[in-house]
Amino acid sequence: MSAKHPPPMRLLSVVGARPQFVKAAVICKALAKIDGGAAICHRIVHTGQHYDPLLSEVFFQELDIPPPDHNLEVGSGSHAAQTGEMMMRLEPVLAAEEPDWMLLYGDTNSTLAGAIVGSKLGLKMAHVEAGLRSYNRLMPEEINRIVADRLCDLLLCPTPLSVENLRKEGLGGQAVLTGDVMYDAALAFRERAELLSGPMAQSWRAGEFALATVHRAENTDDAGRLRAILRALDCIARRICPVLLPLHPRTQKRLADLGVSPEAVTVTQPATYLEILQLESRARFILTDSGGVQKEAYFAKVPCITLREETEWEETLENDCNVLAGASVERIVAAAEDAGRAGPWTPVYGDGQAGEHIVRALRKRVA
Numbered sequence: 001m002s003a004k005h006p007p008p009m010r011l012l013s014v015v016g017a018r019p020q021f022v023k024a025a026v027i028c029k030a031l032a033k034i035d036g037g038a039a040i041c042h043r044i045v046h047t048g049q050h051y052d053p054l055l056s057e058v059f060f061q062e063l064d065i066p067p068p069d070h071n072l073e074v075g076s077g078s079h080a081a082q083t084g085e086m087m088m089r090l091e092p093v094l095a096a097e098e099p100d101w102m103l104l105y106g107d108t109n110s111t112l113a114g115a116i117v118g119s120k121l122g123l124k125m126a127h128v129e130a131g132l133r134s135y136n137r138l139m140p141e142e143i144n145r146i147v148a149d150r151l152c153d154l155l156l157c158p159t160p161l162s163v164e165n166l167r168k169e170g171l172g173g174q175a176v177l178t179g180d181v182m183y184d185a186a187l188a189f190r191e192r193a194e195l196l197s198g199p200m201a202q203s204w205r206a207g208e209f210a211l212a213t214v215h216r217a218e219n220t221d222d223a224g225r226l227r228a229i230l231r232a233l234d235c236i237a238r239r240i241c242p243v244l245l246p247l248h249p250r251t252q253k254r255l256a257d258l259g260v261s262p263e264a265v266t267v268t269q270p271a272t273y274l275e276i277l278q279l280e281s282r283a284r285f286i287l288t289d290s291g292g293v294q295k296e297a298y299f300a301k302v303p304c305i306t307l308r309e310e311t312e313w314e315e316t317l318e319n320d321c322n323v324l325a326g327a328s329v330e331r332i333v334a335a336a337e338d339a340g341r342a343g344p345w346t347p348v349y350g351d352g353q354a355g356e357h358i359v360r361a362l363r364k365r366v367a
């Protein structure tokens with residue numbers, strides 16, 4: 001190989017759960033834009049944390065993500081069992097791939113497993129969506145992101161606040177402000193989402209309904225909280241406007257175990273990424289415990305009610321664009337009644353080119 005044509009940089013993404021597929025799609029798009037993709041060889045490892053077609057395959061198809069080069073098919077389990085199994089299956093794959101950069105995304109058990117195995121193999125690792133903190137160590141995601149940030153060499157931050165969080169932990173030297181890849185994704189896929197005309201699009205018209213999602217362990221694994229959230233959604237559906245709840249399999253199982261079925265709420269299977277983007281932009285307001293959905297509500301300038309006591313996306317709380325209502329029926333219903341007062345929304349998630357900024361940051365630092 002001549003000096004004029006150095007070998008392509010080898011980049012390896014580890015993904016496993018729904019929000020990570022969206023983030024990886026942004027990186028794939030950015031790679032294709034920069035040098036037509038020729039300067040970087042990108043490989044994808046899917047841990048198999050999410051295996052339901054509606055949480056996994058459909059995202060690869062809809063967002064034009066190349067099929068994974070490796071699928072570790074780990075599946076569900078307790079945190080230790082799932083993470084341990086991922087670590088065992090990741091080790092030989094990462095050792096054989098020997099990437100110049102390994103890219104980890106967000107805060108799932110797949111992120112954690114990748115961070116531990118990659119660091120012990122001495123791989124250079126970068127963390128997309130670094131520096132987020134809820135300061136609630138009871139959340140598995142908080143543990144995952146703290147460990148990933150500690151172990152990664154390059155911390156790719158979506159917001160100035162996330163850079164500041166890292167600085168306070170002595171990690172400011174590795175931090176780079178790139179903007180938020182989820183914002184890139186929302187911009188890139190918005191038009192396609194608006195063009196959807198299936199039954200979902202026909203049944204749910206702009207401004208006439210509330211959209212809800214519930215999947216966090218703190219809500220699904222606590223019967224009291226889950227029952228209260230469902231009661232609040234039912235109350236909103238009866239008193240304010242119809243409520244649509246596309247349900248994560250984790251929540252579906254818990255509700256079945258508890259014998260609870262919401263009466264006035266419309267429950268559907270999980271929505272695809274394009275469907276959820278369309279529903280979010282049409283909703284009168286959104287109720288969620290998902291980090292990604294809180295931000296997508298913000299991008300769409302739709303009021304959000306967060307079914308948690310804290311958020312790592314603190315910028316969204318400005319001007320009541322997002323209101324923390326926990327799992328209290330009274331607080332959730334009151335927030336829904338007040339949702340019309342939210343705003344204005346100020347742009348805080350970058351210039352819509354976080355993917356390109358990330359790829360440039362990686363190329364600049366390749367040894």
Ligand code: UD1
Pocket residue numbers: 017018019049050051052055076077107108109110140141215216217248249250253290291
């Ligand atoms: C995971 C992430 C969370 C992310 C979310 C997006 C962790 C700790 N949590 O939560 O940060 O916001 O993904 O969806 O990594 N299940 C299925 N089919 C699947 C996947 C899961 O039925 O394809 C059920 C199983 O009962 C499983 C449960 O969901 O035990 C939990 O799945 P898990 O992968 O642990 O986490 P999520 O709740 O999806």
